[in-house]
Structure formats: structure tokens, C-alpha cells
Amino acid sequence: MNHIEVNHINKKYEQFQLNNVSFTVPAGCIVGFIGENGAGKTTTIKSILNCIMIDQGEIKLFGKPISNEIKEEIGVVFDQNFFYEGLSAKDIDLILKNTYKNWDSQLFYHYCTDWELPVNRAMKQLSKGMKMKVSIAAALAHHPKLLILDEATSGLDPISRNDILDIFLDFIQDEDHSIFFSSHITSDLEKIADRIIFIHKGKILFEKDKDELKDNYGVLKTQNEEILKDAHKLRQMRHTFGCEYLIDNRQQIHQAYPEAVCDPISIDDLMVFYVKGDELA
Amino acid sequence: MKGLVLKDIITLKSYGKSLLLIFALFLFLGLSSGSPLSGAMMVMPISIMAAFVTFSYDKLSNWDCYACTMPIKRNEIVIARYFVTIILSLLFFAASLLSYLFTAVIMQNFSEVYLLIPSYSVLFGFIMILISLILVLNYKFGPDKARIALILIFILPSILTALITQSDVSIALISESTIMLFCMLMPMLGIAALLLSYLMAAKIYQHKEF
Numbered sequence: 249m250n251h252i253e254v255n256h257i258n259k260k261y262e263q264f265q266l267n268n269v270s271f272t273v274p275a276g277c278i279v280g281f282i283g284e285n286g287a288g289k290t291t292t293i294k295s296i297l298n299c300i301m302i303d304q305g306e307i308k309l310f311g312k313p314i315s316n317e318i319k320e321e322i323g324v325v326f327d328q329n330f331f332y333e334g335l336s337a338k339d340i341d342l343i344l345k346n347t348y349k350n351w352d353s354q355l356f357y358h359y360c361t362d363w364e365l366p367v368n369r370a371m372k373q374l375s376k377g378m379k380m381k382v383s384i385a386a387a388l389a390h391h392p393k394l395l396i397l398d399e400a401t402s403g404l405d406p407i408s409r410n411d412i413l414d415i416f417l418d419f420i421q422d423e424d425h426s427i428f429f430s431s432h433i434t435s436d437l438e439k440i441a442d443r444i445i446f447i448h449k450g451k452i453l454f455e456k457d458k459d460e461l462k463d464n465y466g467v468l469k470t471q472n473e474e475i476l477k478d479a480h481k482l483r484q485m486r487h488t489f490g491c492e493y494l495i496d497n498r499q500q501i502h503q504a505y506p507e508a509v510c511d512p513i514s515i516d517d518l519m520v521f522y523v524k525g526d527e528l529a
Numbered sequence: 530m531k532g533l534v535l536k537d538i539i540t541l542k543s544y545g546k547s548l549l550l551i552f553a554l555f556l557f558l559g560l561s562s563g564s565p566l567s568g569a570m571m572v573m574p575i576s577i578m579a580a581f582v583t584f585s586y587d588k589l590s591n592w593d594c595y596a597c598t599m600p601i602k603r604n605e606i607v608i609a610r611y612f613v614t615i616i617l618s619l620l621f622f623a624a625s626l627l628s629y630l631f632t633a634v635i636m637q638n639f640s641e642v643y644l645l646i647p648s649y650s651v652l653f654g655f656i657m658i659l660i661s662l663i664l665v666l667n668y669k670f671g672p673d674k675a676r677i678a679l680i681l682i683f684i685l686p687s688i689l690t691a692l693i694t695q696s697d698v699s700i701a702l703i704s705e706s707t708i709m710l711f712c713m714l715m716p717m718l719g720i721a722a723l724l725l726s727y728l729m730a731a732k733i734y735q736h737k738e739f
Contacts, residue, residue, distance in 0.1 A: 294738075297597060297598045299738065300738040301736070316600040316601065319598065319600040320600045322598065326594070330590055330591055331592075331595075332586045334540065334543040335539060335540070339539045343535050343539070346532035346535055347531075348599070348600060349600070
């Protein structure tokens with residue numbers, strides 16, 4: 249079952265538009281949503297959550313259009329804290345206890361204790377990492393099945409980021425859970441994502457399993473015509489010293505030409521190839 | 530919706546000390562003017578300040594975007610804000626009445642008792658109309674522009690008042706029964722304005738993007 253189904257959505261602004269965006273987030277998966285700043289990640293997420301109205305297309309969550317019942321099943325964390333800075337974790341518990349049917353105060357305080365969050369202290373007195381953890385505790389304490397995270401780890405130090413990624417990995421242990429995680433910190437997604445969706449200038453450029461990217465995609469650095477003929481080249485990047493190719497049959501090339509320099513590709517490099525490189529296939 | 534009401538109350542709690550201070554200041558000004566009624570009535574506009582505070586805090590924390598992700602309908606978000614603002618106004622209304630009684634007893638000045646019902650009737654209607662305007666302007670333009678819009682709206686009646694004062698029309702020409710009718714109609718006008726304002730605000734909020 250797909251927890252999120254986005255079908256051909258369009259949203260036009262004066263200087264930007266989401267252009268025929270389609271993808272799915274299956275149950276039991278962590279799907280990473282990548283793209284440079286201004287690529288359309290937040291607009292897509294806000295469309296999914298009904299914070300903005302789409303011009304065309306269809307969005308389904310758990311197979312249905314968004315409703316209050318569906319929203320009970322979703323936990324949302326954005327890159328900023330949405331609670332007024334004067335509120336404490338205790339206040340947030342009181343507010344959300346009276347908002348979500350399934351709110352579990354015990355679970356909320358359990359997270360706060362586990363993550364050493366002072367529950368009586370105002371948000372303005374907490375560090376950015378602590379505020380983010382309060383937001384995550386708030387997103388998890390009503391037992392959601394789907395977590396939607398928009399740059400939830402940006403601006404955090406590596407230790408806090410690591411802690412937060414562990415929380416997400418713990419959440420996904422239940423196969424009925426899923427996470428849709430937008431970030432431009434690709435190393436985080438390399439650690440936890442099962443699937444990667446890349447958006448650029450409001451268009452989805454690719455949607456692939458991370459293992460497929462890891463196993464088959466690579467950067468080929470050669471001028472050998474024979475190797476180049478057998479390589480399934482997708483993109484090329486020209487440098488002053490030659491050309492690099494993005495290919496999707498790295499294993500095959502590696503077996504046929506063990507001497508060929510063909511490195512596995514990082515998500516960062518993949519983004520650069522798609523944004524800066526020339527299309528070949 | 531209960532959660533949203535609680536959120537506004539908790540948020541305003543931190544602003545409570547400032548509100549009480551302003552309340553005391555207005556009360557002091559009223560007392561020193563020698564008129565317990567005008568002093569007590571000066572307290573009422575504080576509820577308007579409180580309405581602006583909730584919108585400003587929401588804007589600061591981008592709350593509306595988060596609220597849209599919660600299992601609450603958009604019109605419930607608007608209802609909750611109207612509810613909090615009205616309750617707060619009624620509380621200040623009660624506080625104003627109590628402070629009148631308190632100051633009148635202390636000053637042993639009951640000369641204005643006969644004005645109590647018509648004055649508070651007009652004040653109630655006036656505050657409700659003002660709240661209606663403030664809320665709908667905030668939903669339409671946001672707290673910063675709403676403040677400017679409200680100032681502009683207030684300049685207009687001030688100019689009209691100045692023109693009437695300069696003209697030959699005297700308030701004395703208006704019969705007492707007309708004034709009494711106006712006093713009695715004001716609360717109803719206030720409630721009607723509030724209903725109209727809610728309908729407009731709900732429509733605006735329904736189509737708003739965050």
C-alpha cells in the first residue's frame with residue numbers, strides 16, 4: 249500500500265512552478281526527497297499537507313484524499329519550530345492532547361525524558377537541536393503511521409543529526425510506518441533512505457531505489473571508445489581535463505573492463521550531474 | 530478546537546503581566562480624572578490589543594502552516610480565534626464594570642449610575658464592531674498591514690467627528706429617545722458585525738496558503 253500518492257500535480261507561481269509532479273511513498277519505506285534550495289521540495293510537501301492549494305492533479309494519503317481522519321495518522325516536522333517561543337514542552341503536551349484523538353502524553357514525556365529535554369523550560373531557552381527534538385516528540389506522540397519531514401535535520405550539528413536519524417530508524421522498525429524526508433543534506437539520506445526522489449526546478453528528475461543507485465549508478469572516467477560504447481551513459485560533465493559520465497550499468501562495466509575507472513556515485517554527485525551535466529540518454 | 534483555544538490562552542498568559550499593567554494604568558487615569566465611569570471604560574480597548582497579540586505571535590512562529598497539518602478544519606481555526614477574542618473582551622467588559630463599581634464606592638461618586646446601562650451598551654457594541662474589523666483585517670492582510678488598515682479606518686470617523694463639530698449640527702438637537710434607541714441598538718449591531726466578520730474571515734482563511 250502507498251502511504252503517499254502524488255499524481256501529476258501542478259502549482260504555478262509567478263516565478264516558479266511545480267510541473268507535473270508524480271511519485272509514491274510505499275508503506276515501510278523511508279523516501280528521501282532531494283533537490284537544491286528552491287527546487288520545490290517544501291511546495292510539494294505543503295501541497296501534500298493541504299497548506300497550499302494545487303492547480304491540477306491529485307494527492308492521496310493512505311489511498312484517500314486528505315481529511316482530519318488522515319491527518320491523525322500523520323506526524324509533521326518542519327525545519328523551523330512552529331510553537332510560539334514562550335511555550336514549554338509541557339504546554340505543547342496540553343495543547344496537542346486536546347487536538348489529537350490518539351495523543352499519548354506518556355509517550356511524549358517518555359521521549360522528552362529519553363532525549364533529556366527540560367519540559368518546563370520555554371522553547372526560546374532551548375538549543376536548536378532540543379527544539380527539533382521537541383517537534384519530533386510532538387510529531388510521534390500521537391502514534392502516526394506516516395512521518396513527513398521537511399529539512400528536519402538542517403542546521404543541526406552532526407551529533408544531534410545522528411540522534412535524530414536514529415529516532416527515524418527506530419520509527420521505521422514497524423513495517424506499517426513510512427517516512428517522507430526532504431533534505432538537501434544528502435549524507436543523512438544516504439544513511440537512512442530506501443528510495444530517493446530528485447526534484448529540480450519543480451520537476452521530478454528521477455525516482456530510484458537507493459540500492460539501485462548504489463549498485464548500478466557510477467561515474468565513468470575514461471576516453472576509451474570501446475568502454476564508452478558499452479557504457480549506458482545518462483549524463484556527461486565536461487571538465488578542462490576531459491569528460492566524466494554518469495552511467496547506470498556500473499557493475500557490467502566493472503566486470504567487462506576491470507581496468508576502467510568507474511566509481512560508485514554519491515547522491516551529491518548525482519545531483520550535480522543532473523543539474524550541471526548534459527543529458528545523453 | 531479546544532487545543533487551539535488553549536494555545537491562545539497559554540500564549541497570552543506570557544503577555545498577561547503587560548495587560549494587567551496597562552489595565553492598572555488606565556484605571557489610575559480614570560480615577561485621577563474624577564469620573565469612575567470614563568476611567569472604567571478606558572480599560573476596554575485592552576482586549577483589542579490582546580487580539581493583535583495572538584495574530585502577531587502566530588505570524589512569528591508561522592503557526593498557521595502547522596495548524597493546517599493538524600486534524601482540525603480551517604473554519605475551526607477561525608472559530609477558535611473568534612471565541613478567544615470574544616471571551617477576552619467579555620472578561621475585560623466584566624473587569625471594566627467591576628472597576629467602575631470599585632472606584633465609585635471608593636470615591637463615593639454615584640452621579641453617573643444612570644449612564645451605566647446606555648454607556649456600556651454602546652461600549653459593548655463598539656468593541657464588538659472593532660473586534661469584527663480587527664479579526665477580518667488580520668485574516669485578510671496579516672497583523673502588520675491590519676494595524677495600518679485599522680489606523681486608516683479610525684482616521685475617517687475622526688475626520689467626520691471634526692466636521693460635525695465644526696458644522697451647526699448639535700448633539701443637543703438629537704432627541705433623547707433617538708439616543709436611547711441608538712444605545713439599545715449598538716449591542717445588536719455589534720453582534721451582527723461579528724457574525725458577518727466571521728463569515729468573511731472563514732472564507733478568506735479557507736483559500737489562504739501557508
